[in-house]
Amino acid sequence: xxxxxxSLMLVMSVNLWASQEWESAAAEMDLSIKQxxxxxxxxxxxxxxxxxxLVKELDVITKDTVxxxxxxxxxxxxxxxxxxxxxKENFKRVFKRTLLKTYAKGLVTFNVKSYRVVKxxxxxxxxxxxxxxxxxxxxxxxxxxxxxxxxxxxGVWKLVNLDLDGLNVRSNFKNQFASIAQRNRGKLDKAIAxxxxxxxxxxx
Numbered sequence: 001x002x003x004x005x006x007s008l009m010l011v012m013s014v015n016l017w018a019s020q021e022w023e024s025a026a027a028e029m030d031l032s033i034k035q036x037x038x039x040x041x042x043x044x045x046x047x048x049x050x051x052x053x054l055v056k057e058l059d060v061i062t063k064d065t066v067x068x069x070x071x072x073x074x075x076x077x078x079x080x081x082x083x084x085x086x087x088k089e090n091f092k093r094v095f096k097r098t099l100l101k102t103y104a105k106g107l108v109t110f111n112v113k114s115y116r117v118v119k120x121x122x123x124x125x126x127x128x129x130x131x132x133x134x135x136x137x138x139x140x141x142x143x144x145x146x147x148x149x150x151x152x153x154x155g156v157w158k159l160v161n162l163d164l165d166g167l168n169v170r171s172n173f174k175n176q177f178a179s180i181a182q183r184n185r186g187k188l189d190k191a192i193a194x195x196x197x198x199x200x201x202x203x204x
Contacts, residue, residue, distance in 0.1 A: 019123060021123075021124070021127040021128075021130060021152075022119075022120060022123055022124065022130050022132075024157065025130040025132055025150050025152070025157045026117050026130075026132045028065060028150070028157040029065075029117070029132045029134070029148050029150065029157070029159070030117055032061060032062065032065050033115065033134065035061045036058060036061055036062075036103070036107060037107070037112060039054060039057045039058065039061070040054065040107045040108060040112075043107075043108045044108070044111065046108065049108075051101070051104045051105065051108065054104045054107075054108070055097075055100045055101055055104050058100050058103050058104055059096075059100055062100070062103070062159075064156060064158075065156070065157065065158060065159060066099070066158060066159045067151070067153070067158040067159065067160050068092065068095065068096040068099065069092050070158075070160055071095070071099070071160060071161070071170055071173075072091055072092045072095040072096070073088075074170055074174060075091075075095060075170065075173045075174045075177050076088075076091060076174075076177060077174050077177065077178055078178075079177070079178070079181050079186070079188060079191070082186070082188065083188050084188075087188045087189065087192065090192055091188075091192050091195075094192055094195060094196045094199075095173075095195075097196075097199075098173075098195075098196075098199040098203070101199070101200075101203035102203055104203075105203045110136075110138060110144075111138050111139040111140070112136055112137075112138065112139075113137045113138055113139045114136075114137045115134055115135065115136045115137065116134070116135050117132065117133070117134055118133040118134065118135055120133070127152075128151060128152040129149075129150075129151050129152075130149075130150050130151075130152075130157070131147055131148070131149055131150075132147070132148040132150060133145065133146070133147050133148075134146040134147075134148065144164070144165045145163075145165055145166075146162065146163070146164055146165070147162070147163040148162060149161040149162070149163070176195075177191070177195060180194050180195050180198070
């Protein structure tokens, strides 16, 4: 009987710990979303406005909560190993700007009426890796689902991937970079320059 009670207590304590880890990650993502939405308010209905000031503000908000170097490394895929240190740093810079402009354009274009953080049915078996699901409702009445994949590094929760209504953002960018790199026959300086040019036009 004592063994059974001890086992139950252990399971309960593990579940409580897992719940607390998710709550911590969810609170961090919730705060970031609130801060970003506040910055977007002056731009509502102004999709063609100069978004450069907004991009800078989003950079400040996300600098500690988005792992831009990790995501950029993933996006480069097999080409990361072939890249020089200078090329890696260049792509990190270019990719960070791509992601920030994606955030800015998406937030301004998509009229968010409300959102809510959805509690998971089951907790992650890895306390330092969590999924935070967000349900977003537009002013047009459309519902969208965003899944934030976060990892805790040095005590801070950092976003390492996004799933936007079934679209894996990180993998999508990776496929695009691979296509551009192959088109440039693996010449990474040209591939990075083309990426910068293509994304600048796409998210201008």
